Amino acid sequence: MCLFHTEPSGESCRHSRSTSTENWSISVLTSRNVPQIDCDIKAAKIINPEFIAKCPAGCQDVKYRVYGTDIYASFSSICGAAIHSGTIDKSGGKILVQKVAGQSGYRGSFSNGIRSLSLPRWRESFIVSEGKPKKGVQYPSTLEYSSSKSTPVKGKCLVYCKVDVCFLIDGSWSIGKRRFQIQKHFLKDVAQSLDVGVAGPLMGIIQYGDDPSTEFNLKTYANSKDLKNAIEKILQKGGLSNVGKALSFVNKNFFEDSNGNRGAAPNVAIVMVDGWPTDKVEEASRLARESGINIFFVTIEGPDENEKQNVVEANFVDKAVCRTNGYYSINVPSWFSLHKVVQPLVKRICDSDHLACSKTCLNSADIGFVIDGSSSVGTGNFRTVLQFVANISKEFEISDTDTRIGAVQYTYEQRLEFGFEKQSTKQDVLNAIKRINYWSGGTSTGAAINYAFEQLFIKSKPNKRKIMILITDGRSYDDVQGPATAAHQNGVITYSVGIAWAAQDELEAIATDPDKEHSFFVDEFDSLYRFVPRIIQNICTEFNSQPRN
Incomplete structure (x- = not known):
């Protein structure tokens, strides 16, 4: 795993000496070296659990999004939240930021010229207050930033990535035995690239056909080796390609605490589709997104001209994902080129800046x-x-x-x-x-x-x-x-x-x-x-x- 230390002037990567812990050097904060942050810096990007920082002027712009009231989702602009809370005004100033637990919901409001948005849930929160040090507490003079950029480690492309991932794999008869094996090999490559572990990504799998069923959940396997062995043993179910039913199942059953959902990690569902679904996906996808699940589609091949008349829901991918810019969907022209999208997919699901596809007053x-x-x-x-x-x-x-x-x-x-x-x-x-x-x-x-x-x-x-x-x-x-x-x-x-x-x-x-x-x-x-x-x-x-x- 690689964590990145970033300053406004650039980035560098510090490797930890231990595989289980990261040790950071922290110097004592003085009035002369309060770290500066930009208006667009989100709390999720800063690793420090509590810190004092200085915001510049001009952070009231609508492009610096804020989610919540009093307690803010960590996906929010820190300085935007500070203005919204009344801690500082648009001219900037020093603030104290404290990370707190994720909330089941965030209420939007309009305050001090900032319109904050509602959010169904998020994995981490923060509060802001006046930038005065607490007695006996030492604050860092340099902030530690996380980054989702990858770095080569012993032949693998590993990333700093803590996500809870569910793959919905296509087990329908239309996929065939050979392509089902290619799909399993793809899943093993993803598991290897993610470097699955309790401190990083966790991965579970649901197979869908006529009805979905859980092959294993998030807490079943805690390393890539065991996970890959389990993937190899998955047997094809057969049946239709009922993707909508599978997404409803994920929303209602998969991301439960009892199944290993960690709360502090984003929930990601990746849907593998051979051809096209045999039921509607739009409504099920909407409800899943509003529950905080980030949906990605990997579609392989597709219906030919003779088969298009059987498509239940045209443009089903664009109706299912939260943005139609191609970020949340990857189309693969052939099963034999599926291996080429392993790294692009891993990079996307580990990019925390994009994992906030929820319904707000501006997009609904x-x-x-x-x-x-x-x-x-x-x-x-x-x-x-x-x-x-x-x-x-x-x-x-x-x-x-x-x-x-x-x-x-x-x-x-x-x-x-x-x-x-x-x-x-x-x-x-x-x-x-x-x-x-x-x-x-x-x-x-x-x-x-x-x-x-x-x-x-x-x-x-x-x-x-x-x-x-x-x-x-x-x-x-x-x-x-x-x-x-x-x-x-x-x-x-x-x-x-x-x-x-x-x-x-x-x-x-x-x-x-x-x-x-x-x-x-x-x-x-x-x-x-x-x-x-x-x-x-x-x-x-x-x-x-x-x-x-």
């Missing part, structure tokens, strides 16, 4: 903008409205499996500018917003709400929160109460934004209760930008107050 909604394009708005003001729409959209994590954005423009008539399924990246969405052309006409807001529901939200995924943001500058020529009530009853959370001549009673009728949190009014178009942080804050506050699955 379908947001539909309903934009007033009536004559009273005017071309210049309409561009200001589009910038407002873009500024809100920028705050979200946008992809096919994260937040999706759609837009409708209306006058007397309605026009679908783009739907949820059309734009799969943030840049795609921003480009689509720029391309919206001003229409001009009357103002039938009630008809627009009905249209948005029928054209946008009727196609929303069941696991997505449905949010409508309607922007108007005048009173509607038709009834808004009926359409808005129907939208609310069908689960659409509606925000109304009024400008200039918009009617307050209509804005309140359109908005979801409580009105004050879902309706906004401003005299001039140029002041719209002020509402962006408030709308995002309200969306996140509402999300964080809801019970998780």
Whole structure:
């Protein structure tokens, strides 16, 4: 095992003298040598259990993510959490950080200009307080950082990696005996590369076919040699390829303390699939991810043209993983090239920076903008409205499996500018917003709400929160109460934004209760930008107050 000592100027690797312990040199902290940390440094990256550090100015930026309130998940920015807690302000300062146990859930909130996010669970936490040394306690003047980068050790590529890994192996008849043996050889290579042990990675295996069953759990084998011998003895079950059922089994049964789950280690499930699943995987994957399980897919080969008609769920990988950027999925064109992905897979599952695929207020909604394009708005003001729409959209994590954005423009008539399924990246969405052309006409807001529901939200995924943001500058020529009530009853959370001549009673009728949190009014178009942080804050506050699955 290799741990890395890193400074802002670079990295170096220190090997321990013993295989069972790591000895670190610690010098006494003085007022002149308080270690500096950057805004993006997460508590999980620092090995020291308790330390004093100095944060720079400017760490309130939204890109420095914070998870939790009072007690923060170790995946959080330390300095961002310090601002959120009120320990320091945006100008920076000294803080005391103490590592504490992982929590079963983290509550998000908005405090001191920082929006923290909720998280179902995490393996380690920390608290921050004023950076004053405790009496009799010595603090390190140099912080010790962990790294997931690999280093060669006696012919193997070992990494600093403490994860609890479950492989879901394909035992269906479609894989055949020869390819089943190749799959087992791949698992043995992964076990060897991980260097399985109680201080590092642990590995269990579930075989799936018609029904899943545990071959062995996390605590069964504590070294690579015994694990490899056990893998060789696994017999093929046969049956169908019910991946969805297998993921449900993992979520409900595998990562239990009684099965060796350590709590302080990330939970990773790696699904091996020959061809395609014979059941649906999206819902089972979502529930597993919300339980804190990081899902990776290794797909080998796939259906040919004649077989594609039998695929139960198209694009099942993109629907199952938390990001569609290819990080959580590896496609192998042939079983005979499977050995080539051992090291890339090991590197990914040991990268703790990426193992936080949970549902948050920024990645779990379908947001539909309903934009007033009536004559009273005017071309210049309409561009200001589009910038407002873009500024809100920028705050979200946008992809096919994260937040999706759609837009409708209306006058007397309605026009679908783009739907949820059309734009799969943030840049795609921003480009689509720029391309919206001003229409001009009357103002039938009630008809627009009905249209948005029928054209946008009727196609929303069941696991997505449905949010409508309607922007108007005048009173509607038709009834808004009926359409808005129907939208609310069908689960659409509606925000109304009024400008200039918009009617307050209509804005309140359109908005979801409580009105004050879902309706906004401003005299001039140029002041719209002020509402962006408030709308995002309200969306996140509402999300964080809801019970998780």
